Ligand SMILES: CC(=O)SCCNC(=O)CCNC(=O)[C@H](O)C(C)(C)COP(=O)(O)OP(=O)(O)OC[C@H]1O[C@@H](n2cnc3c(N)ncnc32)[C@H](O)[C@@H]1OP(=O)(O)O
């Protein structure tokens with residue numbers, strides 16, 4: 001059904017170059033330990049990225065040690081690359097203390113960045129334009145003499161070329177003449193636009209190829225300050241670049257780098273380039289999520305291709321069409337990159353969403369069944385009151401079973417009381433809660449009480465105590481997350497509260513919702529449905545709504 005498959009055309013091979021461990025680590029809020037770096041390097045290696053930039057040995061002790069430790073656990077296929085700058089002005093490369101640790105890192109490939117923009121040479125480096133050319137040439141020659149292969153990153157290439165094309169080209173010619181094997185054009189400030197990137201890459205290719213008399217190995221490295229990093233990298237490729245530098249999830253200095261999780265599928269699935277082995281492409285989503293976990297940043301649910309919502313359909317019109325042919329609202333088949341389709345339930349839903357969800361709960365329904373329309377009407381009425389079922393699918397499954405007459409009630413609550421105290425405790429205050437519940441189970445009435453450091457914890461404990469003898473499996477249930485949202489904050493203390501509660505049995509998680517002007521009542525609804533759903537899970541094995 002999807003027109004795009006995975007064409008593998010060897011003559012359209014690109015060299016993907018990941019700099020998550022170097023430029024990615026320059027993102028504010030991201031800090032990597034050596035173990036984190038090793039884990040990420042091995043994941044990228046498994047993904048099939050041929051070049052991985054590991055860091056700048058010498059800039060900090062961690063990067064020195066990372067390269068040492070990597071020797072103990074080498075990569076399977078990728079080349080690990082060390083990164084550094086050209087020598088400092090006015091001293092020979094062999095005497096530059098920054099270059100020794102680069103050699104000690106022991107990589108075959110070294111990426112060297114140098115200045116292309118006269119403004120940077122004069123104001124940043126505070127040296128002459130000629131000395132900058134000498135710094136580029138000498139450093140590359142020195143590294144070549146040490147038997148290393150060099151990728152030359154032309155920092156601020158596009159700004160430099162626009163300011164003084166002759167000088168900018170002279171820096172590239174110097175790098176090429178000194179033995180650099182790749183010339184990577186960098187949009188360091190991230191402000192370039194696709195038409196100019198395409199134009200300039202094309203000009204460089206034509207001019208330097210004529211000069212060199214042989215095809216050029218050009219690369220592209222883009223930043224996202226103008227939200228153009230991926231687009232700029234794509235047009236550079238169509239203009240002749242064959243190395244593409246970027247990072248997983250677009251991590252990087254300021255607004256980030258070109259996101260490989262978007263670039264790779266665009267290049268491979270849409271434009272027919274070969275970036276990584278096609279079978280590895282299915283690891284892309286897993287790689288994105290694993291790396292966001294390692295770096296301890298919440299994954300971007302709305303990230304193109306790999307985000308949780310990238311193939312989530314909420315509008316009823318969309319779901320109806322996608323169920324007939326996914327091509328109607330999906331630009332690629334999600335499984336190609338290891339993601340999957342999701343159907344979201346909310347007041348934007350139509351019967352198609354309900355039928356799809358029912359199927360995922362193991363319930364076969366048709367649009368002709370009048371209870372479907374009842375269910376949809378109830379869903380919309382409850383959402384109007386503030387319930388949010390897209391984030392509480394366990395509650396939706398219970399509602400569906402209730403409307404269909406299939407809901408099992410494991411207990412009947414006959415009432416609860418919660419008592420909260422705030423008492424002096426030395427120089428401080430101590431809060432304390434006590435809950436009592438009365439429930440009817442199998443004809444027996446049970447009264448139980450429990451204490452907690454808050455009213456919801458006390459209520460939850462009291463309910464569990466009452467139910468445990470009848471349902472021992474409950475001992476494994478616990479609350480794994482509790483979120484409260486005030487729905488109409490302008491109503492002050494009379495505002496409605498929505499509680500979303502995540503429960504777990506240690507293997508699976510499920511989410512329930514409660515809404516009330518009383519936060520304890522809202523929490524109670526979510527707690528009861530959480531327990532009830534957990535009991536249903538124990539009986540039926542698994543339910544689709546619960547996620548591992
Ligand atoms: C575009 C990029 O992302 S490039 C990578 C940027 N990444 C980083 O900066 C992270 C790692 N950096 C560091 O740990 C430190 O900045 C170091 C170790 C490199 C240098 O630290 P310091 O010696 O204390 O210098 P400081 O950071 O203050 O200034 C940078 C120096 O590098 C010089 N420099 C900048 N670019 C280049 C270059 N391409 N070639 C040579 N020298 C350069 C600057 O002129 C400045 O020199 P100065 O100290 O003589 O004034």
Ligand SMILES: CC(=O)C(=O)O
Pocket residue numbers: 023113153154155156186187188189221223
């Ligand atoms: C080299 C690099 O990171 C840049 O120019 O952005």
